[in-house]
Amino acid sequence: MKTIVMFANKGGSGRTIATMALASGFLAQGKPVAVMDCTDQAGTNPKGRQPSTLQNWMMQMAACKIRPPQLELIECRTRDEVEDSAAAADARGIDVLLIDTKARLDEPQLAALGLADLIIAPAISPFEAKCIVEGIDQYLGTPEDLMCLITGCRNGAGEAAETRTAFGYHSVFQSELPWAEAISDQILNGDIAHFVSSLACKPDRPGFARYRDALAAWNAVQRLTHEVEWALDGQRLEPFTGDQSPYAFKRKAVA
Numbered sequence: 001m002k003t004i005v006m007f008a009n010k011g012g013s014g015r016t017i018a019t020m021a022l023a024s025g026f027l028a029q030g031k032p033v034a035v036m037d038c039t040d041q042a043g044t045n046p047k048g049r050q051p052s053t054l055q056n057w058m059m060q061m062a063a064c065k066i067r068p069p070q071l072e073l074i075e076c077r078t079r080d081e082v083e084d085s086a087a088a089a090d091a092r093g094i095d096v097l098l099i100d101t102k103a104r105l106d107e108p109q110l111a112a113l114g115l116a117d118l119i120i121a122p123a124i125s126p127f128e129a130k131c132i133v134e135g136i137d138q139y140l141g142t143p144e145d146l147m148c149l150i151t152g153c154r155n156g157a158g159e160a161a162e163t164r165t166a167f168g169y170h171s172v173f174q175s176e177l178p179w180a181e182a183i184s185d186q187i188l189n190g191d192i193a194h195f196v197s198s199l200a201c202k203p204d205r206p207g208f209a210r211y212r213d214a215l216a217a218w219n220a221v222q223r224l225t226h227e228v229e230w231a232l233d234g235q236r237l238e239p240f241t242g243d244q245s246p247y248a249f250k251r252k253a254v255a
């Protein structure tokens with residue numbers, strides 16, 4: 001089992017969104033996935049008036065026919081729960097464990113980070129990225145298995161580039177998640193692939209632009225999922241700059 005832990009010492013950085021998106025990406029590869037809620041919402045009564053974000057999402061995933069044992073939600077409030085549940089998930093044959101955390105790192109979150117094969121630090125703007133860089137210094141020192149992620153930059157490529165710069169010397173995934181309905185509304189729509197197929201229509205039909213955006217978002221999620229897999233194997237996708245050929249634009253990056 002591979003354990004991926006989200007890290008951001010600031011709320012609203014995109015941890016929960018990225019957790020759900022990567023779950024869809026790995027599920028599309030046929031892998032059994034467990035999502036661990038290690039936020040303050042863990043332990044919410046799912047039948048109460050306000051189920052947690054991940055509980056709501058699980059309900060929508062079930063509506064898309066994705067249920068245990070393919071996808072499980074584990075909720076942990078203590079260090080022991082985190083460690084025992086992770087070991088149990090491994091024993092049950094889960095391939096990928098995705099752990100969502102909160103901005104303040106207490107014992108359970110630190111325990112989760114201790115289990116990580118890969119830590120992913122998402123940011124939706126340069127501001128979040130700067131906070132995260134400080135948080136990494138404060139909480140994690142010089143982690144080897146940490147990759148930063150640009151997600152949902154609303155102001156286009158310029159802002160995404162600034163976010164990349166703001167991450168400083170930390171490794172950043174080349175794949176970025178665009179700002180997209182298919183990604184932001186996962187607790188309404190559930191599985192991204194399912195949502196995309198529900199929008200499918202021909203170019204001359206109304207709704208085609210929505211379908212095209214959702215499809216582009218799904219492609220980005222799958223690209224990121226592959227890059228995450230490479231990162232788990234110790235491989236990094238780097239920008240390729242040494243190319244003199246006239247076709248350079250076709251191969252900006254190499255594995």
Ligand SMILES: Nc1ncnc2c1ncn2[C@@H]1O[C@H](COP(=O)(O)OP(=O)(O)O)[C@@H](O)[C@H]1O
Pocket residue numbers: 008010011012013014015016017018124151152153177178179180181183184185
């Ligand atoms: N790729 C994305 N596309 C659209 N919206 C996004 C994306 N990534 C993050 N967001 C938005 O950013 C906000 C914060 O994301 P969230 O995952 O809840 O942050 P965190 O869990 O770190 O507090 C959400 O409202 C979400 O809709």
Ligand SMILES: [Mg+2]
Pocket residue numbers: 015016017039
């Ligand atoms: Mg969250």
